[in-house]
Amino acid sequence: xxxxxxxxxxxxxxxxxxxxxxxxVQLVNNADSALLVLSDGLGSxxxxxxxxTLTSKIISTMISRGAAIEDTVxxxxxxxxxxxxxxxxxxxxxxxxxxxxxxxxxxxxxxxPCILVRNxxxxxxxxxxxxxxxxxxxxxxxxxxxxxxxxxxxxxxTQAGMGETLSFGWGLDALAEYISNLCVKELxxxxxxxxxxxxxxxxxxxxxxxxxxxxIVHIMKHQNVSIFSGPPKDPNDDARIxxxxxxxxxxxxxxxxxxxEILARELERDLVVNIDCEKSDFPxxxxxxxxxxxxxxxxxxxxxxxxxxKYILDPVSQEITDxxxxxxxTSKLAKILIEQCTDLNLFIGKAVNPAHQNQNFxxxxxxxxxxxxxxxxxxxxxxxxxxxxxx
Numbered sequence: 001x002x003x004x005x006x007x008x009x010x011x012x013x014x015x016x017x018x019x020x021x022x023x024x025v026q027l028v029n030n031a032d033s034a035l036l037v038l039s040d041g042l043g044s045x046x047x048x049x050x051x052x053t054l055t056s057k058i059i060s061t062m063i064s065r066g067a068a069i070e071d072t073v074x075x076x077x078x079x080x081x082x083x084x085x086x087x088x089x090x091x092x093x094x095x096x097x098x099x100x101x102x103x104x105x106x107x108x109x110x111x112x113p114c115i116l117v118r119n120x121x122x123x124x125x126x127x128x129x130x131x132x133x134x135x136x137x138x139x140x141x142x143x144x145x146x147x148x149x150x151x152x153x154x155x156x157x158t159q160a161g162m163g164e165t166l167s168f169g170w171g172l173d174a175l176a177e178y179i180s181n182l183c184v185k186e187l188x189x190x191x192x193x194x195x196x197x198x199x200x201x202x203x204x205x206x207x208x209x210x211x212x213x214x215x216i217v218h219i220m221k222h223q224n225v226s227i228f229s230g231p232p233k234d235p236n237d238d239a240r241i242x243x244x245x246x247x248x249x250x251x252x253x254x255x256x257x258x259x260x261e262i263l264a265r266e267l268e269r270d271l272v273v274n275i276d277c278e279k280s281d282f283p284x285x286x287x288x289x290x291x292x293x294x295x296x297x298x299x300x301x302x303x304x305x306x307x308x309x310k311y312i313l314d315p316v317s318q319e320i321t322d323x324x325x326x327x328x329x330t331s332k333l334a335k336i337l338i339e340q341c342t343d344l345n346l347f348i349g350k351a352v353n354p355a356h357q358n359q360n361f362x363x364x365x366x367x368x369x370x371x372x373x374x375x376x377x378x379x380x381x382x383x384x385x386x387x388x389x390x391x
Contacts, residue, residue: 002222003100004144005342005383006034009189010215011316013156013197015044016207022048023154023213026060029383033099035064036217040111040154041091044211051091054080059093069095069107069139073132094152096217098144106140112158113138115151115176120184122176148219149183149192156212157196161203170203188339189216190316224250225341229297230349230368231258232391241391242266245347246290251336254288256297256368259349264288282328293336295329301371303330304337308378311338343385348372350390 010025022044028035039056041048055076062072092110106114106125116123127138153175162169178199182192193214200212226248232241242263246252254260264271271294272287283296307330311320324335337344348369376386 004098004102004146005220005222005385006098006100007189007218007220007383008034008036008216009193009218009315010036010038010213011190011193011197012154012214013201013204013208013212015156015209015211016204018045018211020046020049021213022052022211023156024049024052024056025213025215026056028060028064030064031100033097034217035060035095035097036152036215037063037096038094038111038152038154038213038215039091040093040211040213048091048211051080055091055093059095063095063097069130069137070132073109073135073137077133096150096152098150098217098219102144104140104142104144104150106138106142108138109135112153112155112172115153115172115179117149117151117176117180117183118145119147120180122180144219146219146221149179149189150217151179152215152217153196154211154213156208156210157200157214159210160200160208160212162209164205164209165203170200189218191321192216193316194318194321220342222342223340224248224343224345225253225336226250226345226347227253227255227372228259228263228347228349229255229301229372231262231351233350233352234391235351237391238262239266241347241349244389248345250343250345251292251340252290253293253295253333253336254291255295255301255333259297260286260288260294263291282330285329285332293329293332295333298368298371300330300333301368301375304334305371305374305378307331307334308338308375308382312378312381337379337384338382341379341384344376344379344387346372346376346386346388348388348390 008027012021012023014021022041024039026037037056037060039052041052058076059072094111095107097105116125125140125142127140130137130139158172158175159169182195193216196214226245228245232238254263260271269289274285274287283299286294288294307323324331376388379386
């Protein structure tokens with residue numbers, strides 16, 4: 001079985017008048033699996049933040065190292081301070097672990113249940129009820145498939161609007177229906193989170209009555225993307241790089257004027273420059289029959305890198321979403337790489353273009369080559385697989 005490409009995202013709204021969020025999400029991504037832990041601390045503010053932070057940190061550390069859930073809960077109970085008002089030693093929690101080979105593991109304690117959306121429909125999971133240290137815990141093992149969306153939320157989401165705009169809050173069923181409709185549109189997880197939190201904020205009339213957290217684990221559908229940038233060191237290899245590039249079953253992108261000319265010539269197709277650009281400071285895109293995107297080289301790749309790096313720092317930012325939805329070549333390239341690509345194939349020509357040299361780079365290293373290496377590194381940080389071929 002081909003390894004899954006797993007995305008994990010989350011964002012929160014703080015309870016009104018609170019500077020700290022009482023919900024806490026911990027993510028642990030490694031070569032074999034992705035682990036998400038959501039903890040909802042008792043109360044709100046500083047106390048809740050401390051409880052949820054400790055709970056989520058202990059759980060994520062122990063589970064990622066192979067500890068049993070019984071030992072993990074026992075450690076929490078004996079480590080965290082007891083709430084004097086309620087006599088409880090720890091906050092609620094949810095654990096979702098998905099391995100790259102398609103095996104899922106879920107543990108729930110006193111939080112809204114996980115919502116799994118598959119092919120646009122809510123799917124029920126089979127649970128085993130356990131009593132651990134006097135606490136009712138639900139555990140589930142299941143298979144995971146490409147395209148699955150897993151939603152882990154705090155009760156600030158399901159109870160949004162309670163006693164204000166809705167008598168009993170948004171509710172789990174209404175929430176599941178809403179996010180299922182978003183998944184049908186195949187929106188990226190950050191966009192779905194933005195939509196859900198926007199509804200919650202409206203239901204709370206702009207003043208959340210509880211900490212409100214939405215987290216998503218998404219299994220991306222496999223999608224190859226191939227980028228050809230830079231002419232080969234030996235002009236006799238022009239035909240070979242073009243042949244290898246077009247032979248890939250992928251979204252095909254060409255970056256660079258010389259690269260575009262080489263491809264158009266070798267394929268005997270017209271190269272048509274699109275002068276209609278959203279902003280004058282963006283280089284124009286072009287069109288070659290059979291190619292999905294044709295852009296300028298150095299500036300476009302550099303600006304795309306900046307968008308990807310900002311996305312890594314804050315993927316749920318509305319500013320990033322707006323940037324990805326722009327119609328210029330940079331935004332189009334960034335959107336494909338961020339929201340569609342699971343496997344990136346880079347076809348990198350090693351010819352040196354004197355116009356692209358910069359005194360800040362080591363001798364013999366051209367700017368575009370450096371940018372392509374940087375692009376590969378940033379895509380690896382996103383959890384994508386990258387293959388580089390040099391010519």
